[in-house]
Amino acid sequence: MPMFSATLGSSIFFYHSSSSSIQTSLTFPKCPYKFHCINTNSTSSIEIEETGILHRPPLVTDLDQTQLAIRQARRSSDWKAANAYKESSIIYNGRVEDSNAGGLLIRFFSILGFLPFPQLSPSHASKEPHKTIQDIAKSLVGSILSMKVIVADEDNRKLIFSEKEAAWSKFSGRVKVGDIFEARVGSVEDYGAFVHLRFPDGHYRLTGLVHISEVSWDLVHDVRDILTEGDRLRVKVINVDREKSRIKLSIKQLEEDPLLETLDKVIPQDDSAVSDSLNDEDGSVIEPLPGLETILEELHKEDGIFNARISRQGFEKRVVSPDLQLWLSNAPPSNQRFTLLARAGRQVQEIHLTTSLDQEGIKRALQRVLERVP
Incomplete structure (x- = not known):
């Protein structure tokens, strides 16, 4: 039975055959290559032609399994931490990793959470009213924001933050019924206008609602006839609901009936x-x-x-x-x-x-x- 040898790098592989004429494919169990071997004469001279790579799954080592288990344990622990932040209403200072069409991506240890644009503090848009919300979001990438966890759902992989809720915790105690604020109109709806309150430090920290009935002593059919986004005005605080985090404002009560x-x-x-x-x-x-x-x-x-x-x-x-x-x-x-x-x-x-x-x-x-x- 003739024996042929082939050299690949520093390894020598052997092939045994009883045939004097050989034209076959060789597959070596511990080698990731496949060869096509052609007998050129009846002696021991052969050609070896590499014909492809054998695709074999990588071996999973004990080290890989250990690292995977560590990562899973860490993520589980981080989800528990997220729930603890939510239940205790503790303010979290998180880094903005990136932004997309709907909000900001926030790093929470090994988890990536989300801060929707409607949950941003009014201070950003009021500081740069000429910018779009998308441009403002891009400028916030890499910064640290104070926020609260409002949704922590590990099963559905949902981690939602609110910067507005954190601002409410910090600044709502400074707002009392009867206070008068310089303000800026944020958005106008059929039922009234959301107005950002300017605090003594010059920043717009909180948002309240001027209901359509509190816009003017005149009968108002459409709030948009009187107020426009970006308008600057003065408002009076007529109610503070601390349980629901709501402030009711009035424009007309700054004037006598x-x-x-x-x-x-x-x-x-x-x-x-x-x-x-x-x-x-x-x-x-x-x-x-x-x-x-x-x-x-x-x-x-x-x-x-x-x-x-x-x-x-x-x-x-x-x-x-x-x-x-x-x-x-x-x-x-x-x-x-x-x-x-x-x-x-x-x-x-x-x-x-x-x-x-x-x-x-x-x-x-x-x-x-x-x-x-x-």
């Missing part, structure tokens, strides 16, 4: 008639505003209230609200008689209330009545 300013013109205090005022001097009966008659009936049922009747009515030059509004006038009482004002649309009616109650007592009685009346 025009009815209070012009009450004497709408309803003359000397009972004299004017061109746009109606009263009962001619003996005609004033029809109560829709819903007001029921309120007056309920007021008569309250202890300490002896009489409640409409005395005069007038018309404003503009519509403030289409809904019925009722409040106690600041005019001092005379002979146990207070004045209530009711308004709907342009129409205003004055009500004389005879009572033994003081102002606080009347307010409590009104509150009870309004709770009973649908």
Whole structure:
């Protein structure tokens, strides 16, 4: 049986055959190459031609398995840490790794999380209003931002951050009802405008909502007719909901209610008639505003209230609200008689209330009545 040898590098491979004529492929078990061997004569001279690479899967060593187990344990531990941040509301200072069309990619140890654009602090856009949000995002790559974990879902591989929530924790304690802020309009919706509040350090830290009803004393049909993104204005804080992280703002409350300013013109205090005022001097009966008659009936049922009747009515030059509004006038009482004002649309009616109650007592009685009346 002839034996042929072939040399590849420093290794010698042997092939045995009983045939004097050889033309076959050789495959050597421990060599990643395949050869085509051709017998050129009947002696021992052969040609070896490399014909390809044998594709064999790499061997998984014990070291590889150990490293894989370490990486899995580390990621599991990091997901637990992410949940701990979420549950405790601890602020995390994270590095911005990159940005995409929807937000920023944030490094959280071995995990890559996401900070959507709507969860960015308003300070970035307010600082550079001429830039698009995508350009601002690119400029933030590599920076460290303070944020909170708001979603940590290991099963679905979702880790979501919010810079707004972190800003709320830091700065909401400095906001109180009645405060007045310089502000900038962020976005305008059908129901109102989101407005960024400028803090004494010059940065816009928090965002509040000016509802459509708080934009103007005039009746507003479309907020966009009055406010535009980027507008600078002053706003008054009228409510802070710390549980829901919400701030309600008002523009119109920085001005006096025009009815209070012009009450004497709408309803003359000397009972004299004017061109746009109606009263009962001619003996005609004033029809109560829709819903007001029921309120007056309920007021008569309250202890300490002896009489409640409409005395005069007038018309404003503009519509403030289409809904019925009722409040106690600041005019001092005379002979146990207070004045209530009711308004709907342009129409205003004055009500004389005879009572033994003081102002606080009347307010409590009104509150009870309004709770009973649908």
